[in-house]
């Protein structure tokens with residue numbers, strides 16, 4: 001019987017199977033003494049935070065815990081997947097603690113869009129979702145844009161208290177925190193072995209200079225995001241690193257667009273109209289007639305219409321339809337994690353298809 005080994009850093013049971021989960025260590029590193037998990041190894045050696053994913057129940061426990069503290073909560077969302085990366089109920093958990101809302105990946109949005117307009121949009125959407133943040137920032141963690149301003153705001157709003165950073169997986173929380181660490185620490189080494197999270201399995205503590213700390217919480221998996229249905233290579237394709245170039249289509253009634261093999265957009269009724277697609281630049285958009293769409297998908301998914309790739313077709317969920325009559329001009333049909341299509345004129349009937357389980361919905365146009 002194999003003896004269970006525990007990470008000397010965080011106390012998690014060491015495992016070699018699931019890189020996304022706590023305690024993961026590549027088998028090759030098991031020979032190292034003492035054994036520490038990859039996450040702690042990176043933290044210790046590179047001052048680098050790596051996210052682990054948690055089960056929903058564990059995550060709720062953590063949110064509850066955060067709610068019981070007297071602190072500032074920093075909530076990160078992905079502006080490219082605003083709805084999909086939203087953590088619902090955060091205001092309830094936060095209690096009376098202030099919440100600072102940070103929308104990340106601003107670099108993906110077309111540069112022509114006015115920042116103030118986006119912030120107002122975020123504010124409205126946040127309110128619709130029951131959150132009244134003390135402030136809203138639109139930033140790019142990967143480029144470092146706006147990070148200093150957030151760091152300053154955090155320092156102001158926390159008013160000497162601890163800070164908890166929350167967000168679902170893939171919003172760029174690790175990238176953000178790694179930037180913040182640089183911002184706070186400058187060149188000096190901030191996280192050292194002595195600051196090492198001794199027994200707290202789930203929270204990573206980054207000490208601030210007044211004795212308080214900034215805590216990185218694990219990300220929750222929002223199951224309705226596209227990311228969970230594609231492989232690593234395709235996930236790269238779906239995580240744009242550059243400004244998205246909107247693609248405009250003039251469609252007649254009964255025309256269909258395929259977004260690779262991941263989603264489908266049927267324009268049913270409402271007269272010839274323009275639709276603007278905000279989806280990753282590299283994803284192929286195929287236009288066809290509605291009457292041919294079913295057959296085209298059956299015969300060409302995995303090839304012309306990919307991702308998914310040929311080897312993944314069995315595991316890939318079926319595309320399910322969501323039908324909308326769009327009443328207002330400038331409405332986005334959102335495919336969580338894939339992007340959105342702006343319906344420019346009112347009175348259009350559309351069926352949007354996405355893999356079973358992926359969120360599809362309407363919202364007032366972001367851009």
Ligand code: GDP
Pocket residue numbers: 050051104105106107108139140141142143167168169170171172173174175176219239240241242
């Ligand atoms: P976490 O799971 O929330 O910790 O997210 P990560 O920090 O690991 O980032 C998830 C993905 O988003 C990675 O592919 C990052 O490169 C990417 N990413 C993070 N921040 C940004 C950003 O500001 N802009 C863009 N375009 N991509 C980002």
